Amino acid sequence: MTGEQLTLDLDGWEGPLDLLLSLARSQKVDLRQISILALVEQYLRFVDKAGRMQLELAADYLVMAAWLAYLKSSLLLPRQPEEEPDPEEMALRLQLRLERLAAMRECGARLMARDRLGRDVFPRGAPEGLAVQRKAMWQAELYDLISAYGRINARTRPVMHVVVDRQVMTLEAALERVSMLVGSRIDWSAIETFLPDGSERLRRSALASSFLAVLELARQGKVELRQAAPFAPLLIRQPAP
Amino acid sequence: MTEIDPIVRAVEAVLFASPEPMSVDSIRAHVGVGKGGGDIRAALEQLEAQYRGRGIMLVRRGDRWHFQTAPDLAHLLRRDREEARRLSRAAIETLAIIAYQEPVSRAEIEAIRGVAISKGTLDVLMEAGWVRPAGRREVPGRPLIYATTPAFLQHFGLTSRRDLPGLEDLRAAGLLDPVDLALERMGEEDMPDASPDSSEEERD
């Protein structure tokens, strides 16, 4: 049989389906007409021969052999009506798979036979090349410009600290005022009564400077101070003569 | 070659200078005629006709155009060029399956070939720039699927995938359908009372 003339070089096969396809091809040109039973016989004989030659067959070849042996027996034995799977369908399925593999192999060959770029047809050997030069289109708005100028000016303008004009009472003024007022008091008077009228700011300044003035006058012995407790009213009077 | 239209001239120069096939849009961007590009297409058609029968020809690959040498002169040009690396049988078959049935998953390729594909096979095709991953199939496991590239069309001289040799015949013969689908079809036609379910049963 022609099948036996196939060499047993397993490196040449792309798996059991490929081997089956080659065997089928040796049987008939049209895969639709092949005898699955004969194909199974060919395959099993091939595997048997490989075994006798002590060639190591990959597992999937053996799996295929077992499946084909099962298929063969199913096809030969009288069929049980309820038997699943249907052996005819199994055979048909195998045939369809072989057809599809054959079709794709044919397509591969036809692709490879086309005029291929770089092998049969050639692009220009030395194209000048096309360059895309990116050109920036700079954008800025007038606002960006003037606010930038404002920013620079603000940043670099000489810094000038303007002190807000505030009403204060100097120590000299306080000394004078307290010295003058204390002489007109008969009894102890709270320090607040020595302060001038005016804004709160002025009164606070006057309180501070009057306090210092009172301390200075007390040091000179020109006033007496009395305070009952911390933060109690600070009382002042002219020392008894 | 007689009087020549300025746009035809410009398109010719740009395509000659380009190291790669060019789309109508990129040609127009260089040639600089505005509008809808109808004039570029007209120029391409003129060029195609003018170069017909010459040593070089204008061809369309996918939606891109380029000049190449005439195929019948291959023998003059092939000398002193090293033959491109030969593809293995596995790679050729895998490429054919992807091209004719794209997008396909690795498992689908293996089902058709009846054998596992080694990792290197797909790598070789991707390295050649002919095949690319094209997303995932929305089935359990979400397998990667593969498709061909514009470079594939270019290399094999195809205007589009529809130009694949024999594609229509294969489709008409149902040879691009999976076995299960083919069986179902046959069941419907030939054996009206066969149970298509049984076909599901024995995958090997």
Added chain:
Amino acid sequence: MTEIDPIVRAVEAVLFASPEPMSVDSIRAHVGVGKGGGDIRAALEQLEAQYRGRGIMLVRRGDRWHFQTAPDLAHLLRRDREEARRLSRAAIETLAIIAYQEPVSRAEIEAIRGVAISKGTLDVLMEAGWVRPAGRREVPGRPLIYATTPAFLQHFGLTSRRDLPGLEDLRAAGLLDPVDLALERMGEEDMPDASPDSSEEERD
């Protein structure tokens, strides 16, 4: 392009595919016509004539031949693409100084900004077409001075530089205030002098 001589076709293809200019001898080695090479020269002359006026031309450099794109179409091979880009802070400040105080030297700009400006900054402004060198200042070192251009006025919608808002306008618009001062002022406005006492009492 009518009927074409087979040798002319072959020479055309060989020259097209060659990565470098070819001598008559090397063309003949590919095209494979024997004899004295007179036919190659004749083919080259025919090609030269056929391509005259087209987008590509056959040229002879020394004793070698090659195709090249027509020189008058060189501008098509280089496409400019405009990309909108915003000026950097340094660039816009530099531009503002030039606009308000032109002509100014680089050193003057730096003195006003309080930082050195990179060469690129002025380049960008000149590339934009808004600033030009406007002579040299007659001081030691004769530094270049810069001024704005009509394109500057046009871009910013100004009739003349006098349209630029002056310092007083900027002050009125709050554009002269340093950020921290402006913040302070906002603070004051928030709490006028509602109850300055209470607010002051909480200190110490």
